[in-house]
Amino acid sequence: MNDFTTRHIGTEADDQAQMLAALGYASLDDLTDAAVPEAIRLTAPLDLPAALSEFEVQRQLAALAARNVPGTSMIGLGYHGTVTPPVIRRTVLENPAWYTAYTPYQPEISQGRLEALANFQTMISDLTGLPVAGASLLDEGTAVAEAVAVAHRVSRKGGVVVVDANLLPQSLAVLRTRCLATGVEIVVAGDGLAAALRTHQAFAVVVQVPGADGRLPSAAELGELAGLAHDNGAQLVAAADLLALTLIEAPAQWGADIVVGSAQRFGVPLFYGGPHAGYIAVRQGLERQLPGRIVGLSKDADGVPAFRLALQTREQHIRREKATSNICTAQVLLAVTASCYAVHHGPDGLAAIARGVHDRARRLAAALLAGGLSLAGDAFFDTLTVAVPGRAAEVVAAARASGVHLRLVDADHVGVSVGEDTGAAELAVVASAFGVELTGAVAGGLGDHHRETDYLTHPVFHAYRSETELLRYLRGLSDRDFALDKGMIPLGSCTLKLNPAAAMEPISYPGFAGLHPFVPEADAAGYAELIGQLCDWLAEITGYDRVSLQPNAGSQGEFAGLMAIRSYHLAHGSANRTVCLIPASAHGTNAASAVMAGMRVVVVATAEDGSVDLTDLAAKIAQHADDLAAVMVTYPSTHGVFEETITEICRQVHEAGGQVYVDGANLNAMLGLARPGRFGADVSHLNLHKTFAIPHGGGGPGVGPVAVREHLAPYLPNHPLVASAGPAGSYGPVSAGPFGSAGVLPITWAFIALMGADGLKRAAQSAILAANYVARRLEAAFPVLYSGASGLVAHECILDLRDLTRRTGVTVDDVAKRLVDYGFHAPTMSFPVAGTLMVEPTESESRAELDRFCEAMLAIRAEMDAVADGTWPADDNPLHNAPHPASRIVAADWVHPYSRQLAAYPAGVRPGPLGSGGRDKYWPSVARIDQAFGDRNLVCTCPPVAAYES
Numbered sequence: 043m044n045d046f047t048t049r050h051i052g053t054e055a056d057d058q059a060q061m062l063a064a065l066g067y068a069s070l071d072d073l074t075d076a077a078v079p080e081a082i083r084l085t086a087p088l089d090l091p092a093a094l095s096e097f098e099v100q101r102q103l104a105a106l107a108a109r110n111v112p113g114t115s116m117i118g119l120g121y122h123g124t125v126t127p128p129v130i131r132r133t134v135l136e137n138p139a140w141y142t143a144y145t146p147y148q149p150e151i152s153q154g155r156l157e158a159l160a161n162f163q164t165m166i167s168d169l170t171g172l173p174v175a176g177a178s179l180l181d182e183g184t185a186v187a188e189a190v191a192v193a194h195r196v197s198r199k200g201g202v203v204v205v206d207a208n209l210l211p212q213s214l215a216v217l218r219t220r221c222l223a224t225g226v227e228i229v230v231a232g233d234g235l236a237a238a239l240r241t242h243q244a245f246a247v248v249v250q251v252p253g254a255d256g257r258l259p260s261a262a263e264l265g266e267l268a269g270l271a272h273d274n275g276a277q278l279v280a281a282a283d284l285l286a287l288t289l290i291e292a293p294a295q296w297g298a299d300i301v302v303g304s305a306q307r308f309g310v311p312l313f314y315g316g317p318h319a320g321y322i323a324v325r326q327g328l329e330r331q332l333p334g335r336i337v338g339l340s341k342d343a344d345g346v347p348a349f350r351l352a353l354q355t356r357e358q359h360i361r362r363e364k365a366t367s368n369i370c371t372a373q374v375l376l377a378v379t380a381s382c383y384a385v386h387h388g389p390d391g392l393a394a395i396a397r398g399v400h401d402r403a404r405r406l407a408a409a410l411l412a413g414g415l416s417l418a419g420d421a422f423f424d425t426l427t428v429a430v431p432g433r434a435a436e437v438v439a440a441a442r443a444s445g446v447h448l449r450l451v452d453a454d455h456v457g458v459s460v461g462e463d464t465g466a467a468e469l470a471v472v473a474s475a476f477g478v479e480l481t482g483a484v485a486g487g488l489g490d491h492h493r494e495t496d497y498l499t500h501p502v503f504h505a506y507r508s509e510t511e512l513l514r515y516l517r518g519l520s521d522r523d524f525a526l527d528k529g530m531i532p533l534g535s536c537t538l539k540l541n542p543a544a545a546m547e548p549i550s551y552p553g554f555a556g557l558h559p560f561v562p563e564a565d566a567a568g569y570a571e572l573i574g575q576l577c578d579w580l581a582e583i584t585g586y587d588r589v590s591l592q593p594n595a596g597s598q599g600e601f602a603g604l605m606a607i608r609s610y611h612l613a614h615g616s617a618n619r620t621v622c623l624i625p626a627s628a629h630g631t632n633a634a635s636a637v638m639a640g641m642r643v644v645v646v647a648t649a650e651d652g653s654v655d656l657t658d659l660a661a662k663i664a665q666h667a668d669d670l671a672a673v674m675v676t677y678p679s680t681h682g683v684f685e686e687t688i689t690e691i692c693r694q695v696h697e698a699g700g701q702v703y704v705d706g707a708n709l710n711a712m713l714g715l716a717r718p719g720r721f722g723a724d725v726s727h728l729n730l731h732k733t734f735a736i737p738h739g740g741g742g743p744g745v746g747p748v749a750v751r752e753h754l755a756p757y758l759p760n761h762p763l764v765a766s767a768g769p770a771g772s773y774g775p776v777s778a779g780p781f782g783s784a785g786v787l788p789i790t791w792a793f794i795a796l797m798g799a800d801g802l803k804r805a806a807q808s809a810i811l812a813a814n815y816v817a818r819r820l821e822a823a824f825p826v827l828y829s830g831a832s833g834l835v836a837h838e839c840i841l842d843l844r845d846l847t848r849r850t851g852v853t854v855d856d857v858a859k860r861l862v863d864y865g866f867h868a869p870t871m872s873f874p875v876a877g878t879l880m881v882e883p884t885e886s887e888s889r890a891e892l893d894r895f896c897e898a899m900l901a902i903r904a905e906m907d908a909v910a911d912g913t914w915p916a917d918d919n920p921l922h923n924a925p926h927p928a929s930r931i932v933a934a935d936w937v938h939p940y941s942r943q944l945a946a947y948p949a950g951v952r953p954g955p956l957g958s959g960g961r962d963k964y965w966p967s968v969a970r971i972d973q974a975f976g977d978r979n980l981v982c983t984c985p986p987v988a989a990y991e992s
C-alpha cells in the first residue's frame with residue numbers, strides 16, 4: 043500500500059488487528075472470505091495501473107488538462123462564459139465545509155445550505171416572476187423534460203406537446219428520450235408555435251427564450267402564445283436564460299406557467315457540460331407537482347423560523363412509483379454557487395453584467411451588418427446567428443486559431459454568443475474572423491422587451507457588497523452545518539467517505555473547468571483520454587463490458603440502464619416485456635425510474651431474514667412469464683447483507699427471459715471482492731459520489747455511470763452534438779451534457795489512480811471491517827436487524843430500535859436529533875425499514891471516531907433506559923427535547939428534569955486542546971424543527987426580515 047492509501051483508510055494496521063481480533067478473524071482476507079459468498083467472490087486482483095502518489099496523479103491530471111483547449115467560449119447553446127467571483131470559488135466551491143456536506147434531510151444541522159438554497163429559490167422565483175421555485179434540478183435538458191412531465195400530469199387532455207424549433211438541441215433530445223417511454227408525442231413547430239397549437243390538441247407548449255439561434259421572440263408574441271395556450275387548456279413552458287431575465291420581462295408577466303433553465307452562467311464554470319444546476323419555477327397550483335427538492339420555511343420548537351425540505355411526501359423515497367420524479371441527488375453545490383453569485387452582485391450588479399453582455403453583442407451586430415452580413419433577427423440578448431454562405435467553417439477556424447470558439451451551425455451559418463468573460467480582445471478576434479470591423483456603433487436590441495418587475499429585493503441580495511461582509515456571511519452559513527469536515531456522517535447507503543484534497547484540486551484546473559461541451563473534439567483531447575481510461579477502469583472494477591458516464595446522478599443511471607433493457611426487449615420483438623420486479627426494500631428511485639422507463643412495477647416480498655423472498659420471486663416470475671422485463675435488486679442488499687441467493691435470482695430471471703439490473707450504489711462493499719457484471723447481472727449504475735470519492739456537495743453534484751454487458755452496449759445513451767458520447771442509433775441522451783457531470787470526473791480518476799487495485803480492495807475490506815466492528819460494539823444495546831450466513835454484515839448495519847421505541851416512547855427521530863448534541867450526523871433513518879437506523883461508517887473513519895460514535899450511541903441507550911425506568915418523563919427528557927441549541931441552554935428558566943450540562947455537554951464533548959483530546963461542542967443553530975407546520979404554511983422564498991422579530 044502506498045502512502046495515500048494509508049491516509050485514505052482511517053483505521054491503522056494495529057487498530058485493524060484489534061478490531062479483527064474482536065470479531066474473531068485473523069486477517070482482512072479471512073473476514074471478507076466469510077462475509078462475501080464464495081459463488082461471487084473474485085479471486086484474481088483487479089487489472090488496474092499501479093497506484094500513484096498524490097504528486098504524480100496531479101502531474102498527470104495537469105498534463106491531461108493541458109491537452110484541452112478551452113480558449114474563450116462563444117458557442118452558447120445553454121453554456122456561457124462566466125466569472126466565478128474568487129471569494130465564492132475559495133469560500134464555497136473549493137471549501138470542504140460546503141462540498142463535504144450531505145443532502146439536508148436533517149435540517150437542524152443544515153441551516154446554512156438550506157438558507158443558501160432558499161436564496162436560490164428566491165432568485166429563481168423573482169427572475170421568473172413565479173411564486174414557487176425548487177432547489178435545483180440536474181440540468182436544463184432534464185428540467186425541460188420534467189416541466190413537460192408536470193404539465194402532462196396536470197392535464198386531462200391527450201399526449202401531444204408542441205415544442206419550439208428553436209429549443210436547445212440537447213434539451214429536445216433529452217425530452218425525446220423521456221417521451222419514448224411515456225408515449226407523449228412531440229410536435230416540433232417548424233411553422234411557428236401558434237400554428238402548431240391551432241392544429242394539435244396539445245397539453246403543453248415549450249418555448250425557448252431567447253431561442254437556440256439567439257432570436258428573442260417579442261413580448262407581444264409571447265403574450266399571445268400564452269393566451270392561445272391557455273384558451274386551449276395547455277400549459278406554457280418557457281426555457282429561459284437567467285441572465286436575460288434580468289433585462290426582459292418576467293415570464294410570469296407574459297403568461298408562462300412553468301419556467302426552467304440552467305443557472306450555469308451565474309458563476310458556475312463550464313466544466314465541459316456539467317455539473318450545473320437546472321432550475322424550475324411554477325405558478326400557484328402546481329407546487330405539489332414539482333419534481334426535485336423544495337426548501338421551505340417552518341419554525342423550530344421554540345418558534346424560531348427555520349428552513350427544511352418541504353412537501354417531501356411527493357418525493358420518490360416516500361411515493362415510489364407515484365413520485366413526481368425519480369430525482370434524489372441533484373446539484374446543490376452548484377445551486378449554492380449560483381445563489382451566492384446573485385448575493386455577491388445584487389440586482390444592480392447582475393443587470394450591469396447583462397447589459398454589458400447585451401451591449402457587446404450589439405456592437406458585434408453593428409459590425410457584422412456594416413460588413414454586409416445578415417443576422418437571424420433584430421431582437422436578441424447575447425447570441426447572433428450570422429449568415430456566411432459557404433464560409434462558416436472558415437470563419438469558425440479563423441476564430442479558433444486566435445483562441446475563440448464559435449458555433450458552427452451549418453456550412454452557411456455561424457453562432458456567436460457573448461459571455462461575461464468576452465472582452466474587447468475577443469470581440470476583435472470575432473470581427474476579424476468574419477472580416478468585418480468593430481466601431482463604436484451598436485445595432486439591434488431587446489425589441490419590445492423591457493423589464494418592469496422588480497427582482498432580488500430581499501435584503502440578502504443587498505447586504506453583501508463588501509467582500510469582508512460576504513466572506514463572513516458565507517462562513518456563518520457553513521458554520522451552521524455539519525459536514526464531513528466536522529465529524530463522521532454514518533449514513534447507510536450513502537457512503538460518506540473522504541473526498542481527498544489531491545483529487546479535488548484538479549477540477550479547478552482551467553483545462554478542465556473552462557471547457558465548453560461542444561468544442562471540436564480535437565480541443566477536448568485531455569477529457570477524451572481521461573474519460574476513456576475511467577470507463578475502462580470502471581468496467582474492470584465492475585466486470586461489465588461497457589460504461590457510459592453520461593447520467594448525472596444515480597437516479598439517471600437507473601433510468602438509462604432500464605432504457606437499455608427496454609430497448610433490448612424492443613429490438614428482440616418483446617415489446618410486451620414491461621414488468622420490472624423490485625424488492626420491497628428497494629431505494630425509492632428504483633420504482634420511480636422504472637415508471638419513467640415505461641415499466642410496470644411489481645413488488646417482491648422480503649423474507650424473514652431480510653433477503654429477497656425466493657418463493658415470492660418464483661411466483662411473480664411465473665405470473666409474469668410473458669411480460670417480465672427485468673428484476674432490479676440492490677447488491678449488497680439495502681439491508682446491508684451479502685445475500686447468498688444472488689446468483690440464483692439472476693439465473694431464474696434470465697431463464698424467464700428477463701434482464702437483471704443490479705443497483706450498484708453499494709459497490710463500496712465489493713471493490714476488488716466481487717463484480718456484478720460477472721456474477722450474473724446485465725446492467726448496473728454506480729454512484730461515483732458514493733463509492734468513488736466525489737463529494738456529496740450538500741445534495742449534488744453526482745455521477746451515476748451506467749455499466750452494461752456487451753449485449754446491452756448498443757443501448758447506452760448517446761448525444762446529438764457529440765458523436766463520441768455514445769453508440770449511434772441508441773435511444774438518445776439522458777443528460778444535457780454529452781458526458782454528464784464531466785467536470786467532476788477528474789476526482790474519480792484521481793481516486794482510482796491513487797488507490798490502485800490493492801488500495802481499492804483494502805478500502806472495501808476496511809469498510810466491511812468498520813461496519814462489523816460497529817455492529818458488534820452496539821448489538822447488545824441495539825439489535826442488528828440482519829446479517830449474512832456467517833453472522834456478518836456487509837459495509838453497513840441496521841440497528842433495530844422498534845422494540846426500544848415500544849418500551850420507551852423514544853423514536854429514531856429522537857435518537858437522530860440527540861446525536862447532534864453529541865456532535866454527530868444521524869445515520870440513515872427508517873430506510874429501508876421503518877423504526878431503524880442504518881449505519882455505514884466507510885473505510886475513511888478512524889478507530890477513534892468509530893469508538894466515539896459507538897460510545898455516543900451507548901450513552902444514548904442509557905438515556906433511553908432512564909426514560910424507560912421513569913427517571914425522566916417520556917415527554918421531557920434529553921432525547922425528546924434534542925437537539926439543544928445554545929439559546930435553550932442559557933434560557934433563564936431551565937425547567938427540565940436533567941441538567942444543562944447533560945443537555946449540551948454529554949459524554950465525549952469536553953473542552954481542552956484538540957490535540958490533547960479536547961472536543962468542541964457542535965451547536966445546532968435551531969431546536970427541533972416542526973415539519974408539518976411548514977407544509978401547512980408553504981413558504982419557499984427567503985422570509986422577510988420582519989419574520990425574525992419576536
Ligand SMILES: *Cc1c(COP(=O)(O)O)cnc(C)c1O
Nearest residue numbers: 370371535595596597629707744
Ligand atoms: C443513493 C442511492 C440511489 C440514488 O442515487 P442518486 O445519485 O441519489 O440519484 C439509488 N439506489 C441506492 C441503493 C442508493 O443508495
